[in-house]
Structures are given as structure tokens and as C-alpha cells.
Amino acid sequence: MISKNFSIILGSASVVFFGYLYYIKKCYNYLKSLGYDGPRPKFLIGNLLEFIIEPKTAQNKSFSHYSKTLQRWTRIYGKIYGFYEGHSPVLVLADPDLVADVFLNQSKLVTFRRSFPMSKKSSDPNADIFVTNGIRWLRLRYGLEKIMLNTKNNAKCLEYADNSFINTFIAQNDLNKTQSNLDISAQTKFFMIQTIFTVIFGTELNNFIQKKPHIHTVFKRQDLEDPRLAEANNLYFTRTVCHKFDKAFEDFETFSILKFMALISPELAFVWRLCEKFKFYFNSYFFHVPYFADPMSWFYSNFIEKHLIIYTQENGDVLKLRANSESNDSHLGFRAGPNRAHMRLQSQSQNLNNFINRKQFCYLNSFLSLTYIPILKSNQSENGRRVLNSVKDFSESRRSARLPSLSKIDEIKKNNESAKFLKKDENRARHPSIDRLGRLQSRSRLKSSNLILNDLESEDFENWKLTVNEALSNTLLMFFAGYETTSTAITFCCKAISTMPEQREKLLDEIKQNWAKLKFNLEKFKIKPVKIKNNSNQFETSSSIDLQDSEDDDVFEDEKKTPSSNSLDEWNELYESLENMNYLDMFVKEVLRLYPIANSMVSRKCAVDNLIINNGNYRIPKDMNIVVDVLSIHYDSVWWGPVDPKIFYPERFLTERHPAVWLPFGIGSRKCLGIKLAMSQIKLFVVGLLQNYIIDTSKDFNDNDKLDFSESIETKDVIYTAYLSCFSITKSQNLEI
Numbered sequence: 001m002i003s004k005n006f007s008i009i010l011g012s013a014s015v016v017f018f019g020y021l022y023y024i025k026k027c028y029n030y031l032k033s034l035g036y037d038g039p040r041p042k043f044l045i046g047n048l049l050e051f052i053i054e055p056k057t058a059q060n061k062s063f064s065h066y067s068k069t070l071q072r073w074t075r076i077y078g079k080i081y082g083f084y085e086g087h088s089p090v091l092v093l094a095d096p097d098l099v100a101d102v103f104l105n106q107s108k109l110v111t112f113r114r115s116f117p118m119s120k121k122s123s124d125p126n127a128d129i130f131v132t133n134g135i136r137w138l139r140l141r142y143g144l145e146k147i148m149l150n151t152k153n154n155a156k157c158l159e160y161a162d163n164s165f166i167n168t169f170i171a172q173n174d175l176n177k178t179q180s181n182l183d184i185s186a187q188t189k190f191f192m193i194q195t196i197f198t199v200i201f202g203t204e205l206n207n208f209i210q211k212k213p214h215i216h217t218v219f220k221r222q223d224l225e226d227p228r229l230a231e232a233n234n235l236y237f238t239r240t241v242c243h244k245f246d247k248a249f250e251d252f253e254t255f256s257i258l259k260f261m262a263l264i265s266p267e268l269a270f271v272w273r274l275c276e277k278f279k280f281y282f283n284s285y286f287f288h289v290p291y292f293a294d295p296m297s298w299f300y301s302n303f304i305e306k307h308l309i310i311y312t313q314e315n316g317d318v319l320k321l322r323a324n325s326e327s328n329d330s331h332l333g334f335r336a337g338p339n340r341a342h343m344r345l346q347s348q349s350q351n352l353n354n355f356i357n358r359k360q361f362c363y364l365n366s367f368l369s370l371t372y373i374p375i376l377k378s379n380q381s382e383n384g385r386r387v388l389n390s391v392k393d394f395s396e397s398r399r400s401a402r403l404p405s406l407s408k409i410d411e412i413k414k415n416n417e418s419a420k421f422l423k424k425d426e427n428r429a430r431h432p433s434i435d436r437l438g439r440l441q442s443r444s445r446l447k448s449s450n451l452i453l454n455d456l457e458s459e460d461f462e463n464w465k466l467t468v469n470e471a472l473s474n475t476l477l478m479f480f481a482g483y484e485t486t487s488t489a490i491t492f493c494c495k496a497i498s499t500m501p502e503q504r505e506k507l508l509d510e511i512k513q514n515w516a517k518l519k520f521n522l523e524k525f526k527i528k529p530v531k532i533k534n535n536s537n538q539f540e541t542s543s544s545i546d547l548q549d550s551e552d553d554d555v556f557e558d559e560k561k562t563p564s565s566n567s568l569d570e571w572n573e574l575y576e577s578l579e580n581m582n583y584l585d586m587f588v589k590e591v592l593r594l595y596p597i598a599n600s601m602v603s604r605k606c607a608v609d610n611l612i613i614n615n616g617n618y619r620i621p622k623d624m625n626i627v628v629d630v631l632s633i634h635y636d637s638v639w640w641g642p643v644d645p646k647i648f649y650p651e652r653f654l655t656e657r658h659p660a661v662w663l664p665f666g667i668g669s670r671k672c673l674g675i676k677l678a679m680s681q682i683k684l685f686v687v688g689l690l691q692n693y694i695i696d697t698s699k700d701f702n703d704n705d706k707l708d709f710s711e712s713i714e715t716k717d718v719i720y721t722a723y724l725s726c727f728s729i730t731k732s733q734n735l736e737i
């Protein structure tokens, strides 16, 4: 009997197993059936292996990577083709007209980012804008755009960046005077972490943490290679946070068996996700336990929690929506009862209150201002109890706050949207895809998430709020999205400056011409932030790190000392003058054209049935992943000529180009939200550097290295990175007034 049951189970399992294999085999006909050419897939893995190892036709087997593989395929298969990740088809666009058609003209329908089986789901309460799709994405985008693409806010961010530049680069370099070479990559990372931190929290990283050792439980001295130097350089915490994020990026790129399994069998993603949950119980080597087991929790408990409690307390606000039920969101750090961290913060909050009372701009406060938290005034004298209540109520509010906005969207969608969308499209040439959409709608089979509601009136948008989870997770995203990308871009710019004297002179000329408006950096620099003690190895900084709890408990004391007295108008002026420096703008754009940093992120998922593009020549079925071969477009002489696109030639931007040929920040409605911030940070760094230093290739490299800008840039799978990042830095006399 047992053996009979066993045979039945075994038989059924074999049927399912072989059925699945048969299904996988059939999948490999899909792209062909749609008329798309492409590389021949291997059973089970598709074309994944080619992303890792170049085919044997190459002289030596060398490591390949994502963008270069696409470039190679484009040369063989043309402007549009497909490949398989496991057995999932992916369509590649390598032509600006096609990209414009999908990302600009049809962007209403293709605003879904392609997802990977193991990445966070769009419906996850902690999902950020990068992974969300459909209406939820639109709501987030609408809110975040108001803050992140606002010129005044960006001018303010510039002030933060300028302070960070002084704190990291100039202070650091003065300390290392004896050192002939400087690792710009490390410096720019410090710069970025400091800037992003300040932009998010409105206070400098060191000011926030240095006098509060109990706050930073994760910051251990042993994390640092040389704690003494780090401490002396006043970058103790900055280094540590950089180290954490570097590790997180390493994890992102490291091969993991679970990620691989999910790619080759996405239908079983739930199994791999489950395994991921339990992987801590297994040997981490096999499953690759990430350094940040849960980045959100880490970030939350070390930064946001403190900031938020103080934020709520300072406003005298109790966040009250539903008083009774218990929170189950303790993973974010909120617990119903008091804990010691809360008590400590409570007693120290007065200092932070002073800071928040300044109503200083920062992302976290701005994002929170978009949430659905009703603010009730409460009795100021019951300070302690209020904080604890606010923590409790806050977690309640996070859950309940989500509901009104989502139901509102549903309501809007049901009443107006589908009809409106289709009506607007009546004037457009009717593609079969749109007709089909209409038929689907009339059969009430249109799923809410399939349409993007770009056509809503602006009044409707005003009611769209963020949930508190969304405000927080997007704050964390800013670190991930802006840290490595911008610092790498700055390193590439430094490389271009150090290897191309002609272009460097042109930049210097432009800086001289705009000198009056760009005076901020140098003036600040004159107030030396650092001095070196004569009789010891110890360095002394204007805000040296005191790991003991200080008597003077005002964490913003140092901030008051920083010479940042420019008014917002002046920062706006600086922002504008940076914007108006045409050569600088072209220079940075050219660097990003030659070395687009995050091109694998420019991807979409088709959200409608049968999207017709290129005047009906191509059909993209629903759920098809679409990626762009950015490198091929960036190096195409048809679009970038007549000067050879391989040559570094910023002036090529003087000619008007196709709207879809420069893609380092993506394109269309999902274009990078940090574009303005990133561009002004890069420009500020370049100007600051040239104002103060002569930058040359490192003395450790010979003349051949010196000329080789492109060869010194290593490209990784996911994003680009620089591996020769040491430069020789000497104090410049050029621009002294």
C-alpha cells in the first residue's frame, strides 16, 4: 500500500517535473514566434552564461559584463532583438527612435520597471519608488518629484554639498599633505555620504553622531582599517557608513545561488524567497547572507528612528489615528513599549528640537510632510509620555495611513480614468493594441495596475499622499541610488581632468570667467577647518571627535561654527551659475556619455497587451521585459558624429541631438529623480577641485597610464566603477584672487 502511494506521488512529481521542463523548452520559441532574432539560448540558463564569460571566439576567455555583452549582440542582431534570462524573454532596444517610441511616446503604458524575481514586490509596504509600479509608483513619483526636482531645494542641497566638500576633500587633503597620491574614489565617497546624509537629515553625519556614542551601536572601531587616522581626519563615522554601503553594493553584485535559481525558474520564486528567509540558518557561504541582512532595519534603527522621534516630539505633535490596536511593525524599530534608546533620546531631544525648529530643508522632513499623519497638538508638559505615545501611535498611523490614499486612487480610477484614457487616445492613430485595450475594458477585465494615470487633473493629485513606510523607505533609497553612482561619476570626471590638459584648461577658463559668482568655495576654504599639531602624530580638527558623552550636549554646536552664512538667494545664484557654465555642463555630459554608470537600470516591463511601436513594425506583448543597450546608442556615430564618438569631445553637445541618445539618467517618466542633485554635486565638486588644486595622474603610474583614460575604467556587471582612482594633488596657485 505504502509503495503504491509512493509510486503515485513519485509518478505525479515526475509528470510535474517533466511538464515543467517541456514548458521551459517551449518558451525558447517565444521570441522567434514574435519575429525577434537573438542569440541562441541554452536549455535552462538561456543566455545568462554569456553575461559572465565571453564566447570562445574571443582570443582569450575574458570576463564579460552586461553592457558590453549587449553591445556585442547589437552588432550581430541589429537594433531590436531578444535574449533569454533563464527562460524569460527580454527585448533589447538599441536604437534611439525605438527607445523614444517606447519610453517617451508610449511611456504611459510602459512605466513599469522590469522586476527581478527576488527583488522587493511592488505591493510590499516598504517598497520604494524604484521597485513600485502602476498607480502606486505614480503617487510616489508625484510626491517625490515636487521635492527632488524643485530648484530651491536643489540650491539648498548645494549648500550641503559645499559644506561636505570642505569637510571631506579639502580637510582631508590638507591632513595628508605628505601623501603625494590621493584616492579620489574614496574621497568622493566620503563627499557623497556626507552630502546625502545632510540632504536627507538636514544635519551633518558627524554632528548627528559623534557626541552620542550610544546612538551608533553599529559603529565599531574595528570596522575601520585605521581608526586612529580616521578619527584624526574627522571622518570616523563617514568612513564607517561608506564601508557599510560599499559592502551593500558588493552584496548586490555577488553571485548568489538563490538569485540564480530565481532567474532560471521565476515560477518558483516563492520557494526561493522562502529560502532567503531561512538562509541564516544555513551556512552563509552557500546562500550568501548579505552584509545588510535587512538594510531598512539597519538604516531605520540607526538614523531614522532617532530623527523621527525627535521630529514628532519637537513639533509637540502626537500622531494619533487608531489608538487601540497593537503594532506589528516592530521590524522598523517602533515598539509599543518604551525602550532605553527612546528614553535617552527623550532627554536629549531639546538640542535636536532647536535644530528642527529652524525648519531647515531636508528630504526626510519633506517626505514626511507628504504623509497622511494628522497632527494633533498635545500638552507640552507631559513631554516624556508624549514621546512614547507618539512612537506607539506613529506605527499605527503608518499602517492605517495607507488606506485612504489607495482607496482614493481606486475610486478615481474606477470613475474616470479608464474612460478618460481611452477617450484621449481617440485622436491618435488607432493601433491594434489600443483597440484591444478598449475591448478588454468594455469586458471589465481591465486591471487597475495596467494603466498609468497621467491624464488625471492636477486637483486629483493633490490628494495623493505617501504612507509613512513609503516616506522612510524612499529616504533609504536616496542613499542607495545616489551614493555609488554620483561618486563614480565624479571619479570619472577627475580622470578626464587629469588625463586631458586641453579640456582642463577650458574648464579653468570658464571658472575664471564666472569667478565672481563662484567665490563661495574659496572663501570658505580660507577659514581652515583643520590644523595639525606640531609635536605629535595626532591631528586636531575644528570639530574633533569626542567619543565620550560631552558635557555640552548640543549636537549642533559645531554646525553653528561652520562658515555657512550665505543666504538661500546666494545659493540659488550659485546654482544658476553652475547651471549656466556651458562647457562644464558639456564636459560632465561627455564623461557620462562615454561611461554611463547605471545603464542596466534603464529597463521597463510592458504593461499592456500588444504594444505596437515603430509605425506598426514591431509588437511587444504584455509582461515582456524591455532593456536598452545604452552603450551602443552612446557610441553610435550616426547619432554622435561627425567627431568619432570614441573620442572625448564635449563640444559635440553644441549640436542638437536626438532626444533619446543621451541616457545615463534614463529617459521618460521614470527618468532618474536625482538628476538635478547629481549633476549639481558633480559640477560643484569639479569646480571646487579645480579652484583649489592641480590634479594630475598619480606619480605611481607611467606615461602610458597617463594618457589612458578609458583603459583605467573597469566596468562591473551592474554599475561602472573606477579601479585606478589615485591622483596626484597639489595646491593650485592658478585661481588665487
Ligand code: HEM
Residues within 6 Å of the ligand: 113, 129, 130, 131, 141, 477, 478, 479, 481, 482, 483, 485, 486, 489, 596, 597, 598, 599, 601, 602, 603, 663, 664, 665, 666, 667, 668, 669, 670, 671, 672, 673, 674, 675, 677, 678
Ligand atoms: C550620476 C549619478 C546618477 C546616475 C547615473 C543615475 C542613474 C539612474 C538611472 C539610469 C535610473 C533609471 C532611469 C530609468 O529607468 O529611466 C535612475 C533612477 C532613479 N534614480 Fe538615479 N542616478 C544618479 C543619481 C541619483 C541620485 C543622487 C538620486 C537621489 C538622491 C537618484 C535617485 C533615483 C531614483 C529615485 C530613481 C527611480 C525613479 C523612478 O523609478 O521613478 N539617482 N537613476
